Amino acid sequence: MITAGVDIGAKYAKIVLLEDAKNILANANGIVGFDILKSATEVFQKALDNTSLKRDQIVHVVATGMGRKAIHMKPPINAGEIVPEVIADAKGAYHLIPTVKTVIDVGAEEGRGVKVGENGKVRDFVINERCAAGAGTFMETMARALEVGVEDMGPLALKSTKAIPMNAQCCVFAESEVVTLIHSKTSKEDISKAIHDAMAGRIASMVLRVGVEKDVALIGGVARNPGFLPPLKKELNTEILVPEHPQYVGALGAALLALEMEAK
Amino acid sequence: MVEEIFQKFRDWIDNRHEYAKEWKEKTNRKIIGYFCTYVPEEILYAADILPVRILGSHEPPTVTEPYIFAMFCHLCRDSLAQGLKGKFDYLDGIVEGQSCLHLRQTFNAWRLHIPVDYAYYIYVPHSVQTPHATPYLTQELAKFKHSLEEWIGRKVTDSDLDRGIRTMNRNRELMRKIYEYRKLDNPKITGLEAMEMVLSSQMVDKEEHSKLVEQLLRELPNRKLNRNPGTRLMIIGSEDDDRIFMQNVENLGATFVIDEHCTGSRYLWNNVSPSEDRLGAIAERYVDRVPCPSKDWPEFTRVKHAVNLAQEFKAQGALVIQNKFCDPHGIEIPPLKEALKSIGVPIYPLEFDVTVPWGQFRTRVEAFLETLTGLEDLF
Amino acid sequence: MKKFPTEQLKCWNEAKNLRKSYYENYLNAHEKGGVRWAGGAWSFSSIPAGLGEDVYSLTGEPYGATIAFFKDFTAKCHEATEAAGFPRTLCAYMRNYWGSILLDKYILADGKVIDEHPAPDFIWQDHICCSHGKWYQVARWLEEKKGKKVPMYCVDVSVGYPMDKPLEEYKINYIFQQLNDGVEWLEKVTGREYDDKLLCEAVWNEINATRLWADICTLNQAVPAPLDEKSMYSLYVMGTLMKHRPECVAFYEKLKAEVEDRVRRGIAAVANERFRVITDTQPPWGFLRIFREMEKYGVVSLGSLYTYGLIGMWKYRPDGTWATKDLPPRKPQTREEALRMIVEWTVDRPEWAHFYLPEAKTKMILSIVKQWKVDAVLLHYNRGCEGLSVHIAENRHGLVEAGVPVFPFEGNMGDEREFDLPGTLARLTTFFESMGLKKLRE
Amino acid sequence: MSEKSREFWRWREYRYTMPDMDWHDTKVVTAGVDIGSVGSKAVVMLDGELYSFAAMRTGGESEETAIKVMNWALEETELKTENVPYVVGTGYGRVNVPFAKRTITEIACHARGAHYIYGPTVRTVLDIGGQDCKAIRCDEKGKVMSFLMNDKCAAGTGRGLEVFADLIRVPIEELGKTSLDVEDEPPPVSNTCVIFAKAESLALLRQGLSREKVAAAYHLAMVNRIIDLLTRVGIEKDFVVTGGVAKNTGIVSRLERNLGIKPLEPKLDPILAGAMGAALFAKALYEKEIGLR
Numbered sequence A: 001m002i003t004a005g006v007d008i009g010a011k012y013a014k015i016v017l018l019e020d021a022k023n024i025l026a027n028a029n030g031i032v033g034f035d036i037l038k039s040a041t042e043v044f045q046k047a048l049d050n051t052s053l054k055r056d057q058i059v060h061v062v063a064t065g066m067g068r069k070a071i072h073m074k075p076p077i078n079a080g081e082i083v084p085e086v087i088a089d090a091k092g093a094y095h096l097i098p099t100v101k102t103v104i105d106v107g108a109e110e111g112r113g114v115k116v117g118e119n120g121k122v123r124d125f126v127i128n129e130r131c132a133a134g135a136g137t138f139m140e141t142m143a144r145a146l147e148v149g150v151e152d153m154g155p156l157a158l159k160s161t162k163a164i165p166m167n168a169q170c171c172v173f174a175e176s177e178v179v180t181l182i183h184s185k186t187s188k189e190d191i192s193k194a195i196h197d198a199m200a201g202r203i204a205s206m207v208l209r210v211g212v213e214k215d216v217a218l219i220g221g222v223a224r225n226p227g228f229l230p231p232l233k234k235e236l237n238t239e240i241l242v243p244e245h246p247q248y249v250g251a252l253g254a255a256l257l258a259l260e261m262e263a264k
Numbered sequence B: 001m002v003e004e005i006f007q008k009f010r011d012w013i014d015n016r017h018e019y020a021k022e023w024k025e026k027t028n029r030k031i032i033g034y035f036c037t038y039v040p041e042e043i044l045y046a047a048d049i050l051p052v053r054i055l056g057s058h059e060p061p062t063v064t065e066p067y068i069f070a071m072f073c074h075l076c077r078d079s080l081a082q083g084l085k086g087k088f089d090y091l092d093g094i095v096e097g098q099s100c101l102h103l104r105q106t107f108n109a110w111r112l113h114i115p116v117d118y119a120y121y122i123y124v125p126h127s128v129q130t131p132h133a134t135p136y137l138t139q140e141l142a143k144f145k146h147s148l149e150e151w152i153g154r155k156v157t158d159s160d161l162d163r164g165i166r167t168m169n170r171n172r173e174l175m176r177k178i179y180e181y182r183k184l185d186n187p188k189i190t191g192l193e194a195m196e197m198v199l200s201s202q203m204v205d206k207e208e209h210s211k212l213v214e215q216l217l218r219e220l221p222n223r224k225l226n227r228n229p230g231t232r233l234m235i236i237g238s239e240d241d242d243r244i245f246m247q248n249v250e251n252l253g254a255t256f257v258i259d260e261h262c263t264g265s266r267y268l269w270n271n272v273s274p275s276e277d278r279l280g281a282i283a284e285r286y287v288d289r290v291p292c293p294s295k296d297w298p299e300f301t302r303v304k305h306a307v308n309l310a311q312e313f314k315a316q317g318a319l320v321i322q323n324k325f326c327d328p329h330g331i332e333i334p335p336l337k338e339a340l341k342s343i344g345v346p347i348y349p350l351e352f353d354v355t356v357p358w359g360q361f362r363t364r365v366e367a368f369l370e371t372l373t374g375l376e377d378l379f
Numbered sequence C: 001m002k003k004f005p006t007e008q009l010k011c012w013n014e015a016k017n018l019r020k021s022y023y024e025n026y027l028n029a030h031e032k033g034g035v036r037w038a039g040g041a042w043s044f045s046s047i048p049a050g051l052g053e054d055v056y057s058l059t060g061e062p063y064g065a066t067i068a069f070f071k072d073f074t075a076k077c078h079e080a081t082e083a084a085g086f087p088r089t090l091c092a093y094m095r096n097y098w099g100s101i102l103l104d105k106y107i108l109a110d111g112k113v114i115d116e117h118p119a120p121d122f123i124w125q126d127h128i129c130c131s132h133g134k135w136y137q138v139a140r141w142l143e144e145k146k147g148k149k150v151p152m153y154c155v156d157v158s159v160g161y162p163m164d165k166p167l168e169e170y171k172i173n174y175i176f177q178q179l180n181d182g183v184e185w186l187e188k189v190t191g192r193e194y195d196d197k198l199l200c201e202a203v204w205n206e207i208n209a210t211r212l213w214a215d216i217c218t219l220n221q222a223v224p225a226p227l228d229e230k231s232m233y234s235l236y237v238m239g240t241l242m243k244h245r246p247e248c249v250a251f252y253e254k255l256k257a258e259v260e261d262r263v264r265r266g267i268a269a270v271a272n273e274r275f276r277v278i279t280d281t282q283p284p285w286g287f288l289r290i291f292r293e294m295e296k297y298g299v300v301s302l303g304s305l306y307t308y309g310l311i312g313m314w315k316y317r318p319d320g321t322w323a324t325k326d327l328p329p330r331k332p333q334t335r336e337e338a339l340r341m342i343v344e345w346t347v348d349r350p351e352w353a354h355f356y357l358p359e360a361k362t363k364m365i366l367s368i369v370k371q372w373k374v375d376a377v378l379l380h381y382n383r384g385c386e387g388l389s390v391h392i393a394e395n396r397h398g399l400v401e402a403g404v405p406v407f408p409f410e411g412n413m414g415d416e417r418e419f420d421l422p423g424t425l426a427r428l429t430t431f432f433e434s435m436g437l438k439k440l441r442e
Numbered sequence D: 001m002s003e004k005s006r007e008f009w010r011w012r013e014y015r016y017t018m019p020d021m022d023w024h025d026t027k028v029v030t031a032g033v034d035i036g037s038v039g040s041k042a043v044v045m046l047d048g049e050l051y052s053f054a055a056m057r058t059g060g061e062s063e064e065t066a067i068k069v070m071n072w073a074l075e076e077t078e079l080k081t082e083n084v085p086y087v088v089g090t091g092y093g094r095v096n097v098p099f100a101k102r103t104i105t106e107i108a109c110h111a112r113g114a115h116y117i118y119g120p121t122v123r124t125v126l127d128i129g130g131q132d133c134k135a136i137r138c139d140e141k142g143k144v145m146s147f148l149m150n151d152k153c154a155a156g157t158g159r160g161l162e163v164f165a166d167l168i169r170v171p172i173e174e175l176g177k178t179s180l181d182v183e184d185e186p187p188p189v190s191n192t193c194v195i196f197a198k199a200e201s202l203a204l205l206r207q208g209l210s211r212e213k214v215a216a217a218y219h220l221a222m223v224n225r226i227i228d229l230l231t232r233v234g235i236e237k238d239f240v241v242t243g244g245v246a247k248n249t250g251i252v253s254r255l256e257r258n259l260g261i262k263p264l265e266p267k268l269d270p271i272l273a274g275a276m277g278a279a280l281f282a283k284a285l286y287e288k289e290i291g292l293r
């Protein structure tokens, strides 16, 4: 049986096509544009094209992510069910790492911490409130201030060993602090590390609210950033596992939930 | 020599934990951490215990989230963070003298999550303006003393108490004398140095500290500070141990000539007047001292005290350090502003958090200094 | 899906009217030659009652909450206090209250705004949270700027909480002495003669009202719950306004009878009840809609330690269960007896426990969870009130350890700028869905 | 540049020299250089009269920017930086103006500049720049009496507007006008966080609200925050707005509407106010130095 999970984030749409909880047939992602349904459809089509499957061969589609409502019961994707991100995250992470107890998901605008219970159920969770300063957008803003690409931020940070505290709590002010650091001729490597440290600190303090229990997994787009893992490990004082395609874990979870729902 | 003394104060602060560990090793006696200056250190000294103040380290405290909701002041969060990180692992116990809820929370979180042998909360009265406060506190202190005695396994005698009172009085008196030199047109010590003197006194053995202050007192008259004092500033707030901030401001062409901080003058302004009833005398000191705003109602006596200080020390302006989320001090800013304005001392409030964004603050402080000096009245 | 019958509360209008006339009585007290005073909802309100039958109060917290309910007026109050130089992180009720003085406006229970803030003749407060004494000290300072001298008396009650054993005599005595002096002070500042008989009446009323409220809350143990928290907010408020008055006792008696009847007949507050929660601390008053949203998932909030324990008085029975506190053996006869009785009655107010001992609050919440058959706890991390938020993270910790699902959310009971409704609802529904609930209807 | 990759936040950089002025016959040539977090401005004055100026975006290296903007301001004048005997640096990067003899805060400079542009009746100066917003009270001599700066949160700043301009794809220069193109004012966006406000605006757009409406909602939220700051410092006439955002009519006219006080019309480019103030300070300080006063 083939199911699909669609995760429509603040920035990226991610799709996983799954066969019988084992085989990932395809995954695809793309930027979420102004028209959510249109963007999602394009990405969905991309995934189908990778396999030569047709929509009607997919028995059930479950959607998650910030924009999930936009494709709920709406053709052509016609997601039959929608679930909150934390539920999909827990499911997906548990599937990949059965020993996982804590999932940290850092996306473009939200950071989440999820405690995972038996069978990948959510025991407890926390989501960042009010301030975007602890999510991917923060890193993107800082990358722009440093005039480097966001993918380069991590490798830059890994080259530095300095600890420069960032004082500002706000994305935009942090940007100005970065400018000040540039003015004072601090190297890009050191600044980049400072930014990663600051962001890791914020995510860590959020996750600590639910507590950290091993095994810990980091997922979401920011997990692809190699510079983020070391300071996060340090802040949380624990090992952290990163699955191979961290950005797709939510979508995978949704696809697994779709399968479960069908099985019932 | 003077410079060496100040260096010693600085070293004590920078190496406070090493100092404490060595002291313990050397003396084989107990160390107690306290949070607020309402803990009667006299009684601890009487019991041969070293009291040290628990303060933060100004690193963003991520570890406190599970224990303290982030709407409480950074001092209380940062202090707890130090404990959780094991920086104070040499403490045998903790004691808090009631002031604000923020620190009470730190005390309780510490008691529940960080192993210590002894934890005691003294319900210091809030209503220090009523006549019933002293007798009540006397009994509260008796209870505390009793509990200490049980813990250390010996009686604390009257002569022990006398010794405790002497130790504390002497140290406070000496530091007050040093403060006198801040009144001069060209003060003999900077605000940063004064802060380091008082801070270190809360971290090391008072007898040792007093010896050094005594020496400083002998040598200070001959000191010539090679700097232009610039604008005479007062600094007002709750706890403040941000030495980098002090230094930065004093580098902008200003000198802090007086402070109203519990890590500064408020700590040392009042002495115990010895009397037959030792605990009563100590209680009286803590009831009558310059109050923390959390205890200062219905009259604003601390505001009046700040006005006197500003006048005595000839401050031209005052920076008010508002620790973000601190209610007792925040509430008093407008009355404080009004009172100081009436004697021609403008204030500028700055909101402090665990770390201080000096980039933003620099502009404000400089602009405030510019308004005080009128930019040499060029126009 | 099972549906329970529901019904409007019969004494609803009476509650509304009582509240309405409370604010009017304070406003108009002088017209009838009466006295008016201001102070906190926790102050020993039965003591000024000895000054006569025509003594009216304005308690600050409910007044601050009333302001919070009317968003335009709140916004103006906050603007005024910030313009006066007060930080915006302070207690939101306090800032609302000062704003009302600074704007020189008074708001009635129905939202009608009246020109001129009626200054009290005196302030009668008590102090346990950092802001209590300071709140009225500043209120007085602000009044003085407007040319009104308001004398102030504030009783310090921060002596600790009697968790396992009663407080030492000297602690009780400290509070008692302050009250005793307070009586003389009241005589002095009002020029009135003090009537001990009225005092004894008022103390007895307060004891009865606060017991009755605990009885009413106990009735909510029934399934389905006869009351939901949103309605309870309009009912417990009587206790915050006038716990010492006969009207309050009479109203709670009537209410208790009605709720008993509802339980007998199986009348529910929420027809779809299938998941029972409690909350904690004051709600964001401008956003009580969240309770309606909860109902869409079949969730009923049964109350909170806040609604039960702020006014209700409780004790632990030997078997460890939580129940209404016992009535003292007899009504007080003398001033001394009355003052001591009310001090002893008040010091173990449940809503004071958490100030001192987080464990005490966790224990109480766990009792409620068990006895009231609660499925989950929603903790409002309330930025507007440090008093009730102190130690709240410890409570969360304790509950989680005991295996109770907890949903913490940040907000502010009186400053809507600090409450993110869409974000909170999104997280709240996520929580419900993670508990296996589904939305019942749009 | 294709429409897709166009950066709507990039405001135009420019320079200008007064055609009928000649520095050869002046006593005192001074300059002010205002290195803001977003915009860098240089102003050259001849005996206290505006002569030449340049405004450009601040780059990564502020020293370089300072040199660049100064050179640009001098471009058509045959003057070299070395020929300007007294330069005052101001703004966020003021310590990074290598050729400045002295630095003065932008607070004092904006008050001074406003006094120059608008005359001695100015009592309240609101400077809305790239990353902060300052409300300044001054006296008839242009001296600062008190001031407040917004903090912590970047909502209500020029940078926020730039982020927003990109989002709704309207050039920053036209953003204000666009926001005024609505029949009635929608409710303000509820998130003050720039990042979340952006997300919220996007959601509004997706709901089918027009660009104009969304722009109005965003501007209004920003104006509300600015008014918060103004009420805290206390607003008194005459009231003027300076800084780059003073050129955004959507902000200025809403301020006027919601405060009930009309800001004075600027006669000179308000983004230059800080640099002009600095050049005026430079003049006074130079005259003092050479004994002219």
Ligand SMILES: Nc1ncnc2c1ncn2[C@@H]1O[C@H](COP(=O)(O)OP(=O)(O)O)[C@@H](O)[C@H]1O
Residues within 6 Å of the ligand: A008, A009, A010, A011, A012, A013, A065, A106, A107, A108, A109, A110, A135, A136, A137, A139, A140, A150, A151, A152, A154, A220, A221, A222, A223, A224, A225, A226, A247
């Ligand atoms: N290789 C990478 N290096 C650094 N950051 C990355 C990388 N890939 C993605 N990101 C960041 O991850 C975020 C997107 O994560 P995602 O989980 O897809 O978010 P959402 O679901 O909210 O759209 C973006 O902010 C992006 O900058």
Ligand SMILES: Nc1ncnc2c1ncn2[C@@H]1O[C@H](COP(=O)(O)OP(=O)(O)O)[C@@H](O)[C@H]1O
Residues within 6 Å of the ligand: D011, D012, D035, D036, D037, D038, D039, D040, D091, D128, D129, D130, D131, D132, D157, D158, D159, D161, D162, D172, D173, D174, D242, D243, D244, D245, D247, D248, D271
């Ligand atoms: N022509 C314009 N129209 C509207 N807004 C403008 C224009 N030029 C600049 N701005 C705004 O002004 C801001 C920069 O202002 P500026 O006073 O230079 O700030 P700072 O000195 O803090 O760097 C930009 O972020 C932009 O929002």
Ligand code: SF4
Residues within 6 Å of the ligand: B073, B074, B075, B076, B100, B101, B102, B103, B238, B239, B294, B323, B325, B326, B327, B328, B329
């Ligand atoms: S800063 Fe204020 S709140 Fe914090 S510990 Fe000090 S008095 Fe308490």
Ligand code: SF4
Residues within 6 Å of the ligand: C061, C091, C092, C093, C094, C129, C130, C131, C132, C135, C384, C385, C386, C387, C388
């Ligand atoms: S902070 Fe809370 S407990 Fe304290 S005065 Fe305000 S409402 Fe009351």
Ligand code: SF4
Residues within 6 Å of the ligand: A130, A131, A132, A133, A169, A170, A171, A172, A173, D152, D153, D154, D155, D192, D193, D194, D195, D196
């Ligand atoms: S502080 Fe910055 S990132 Fe945070 S809420 Fe404000 S604008 Fe957003």
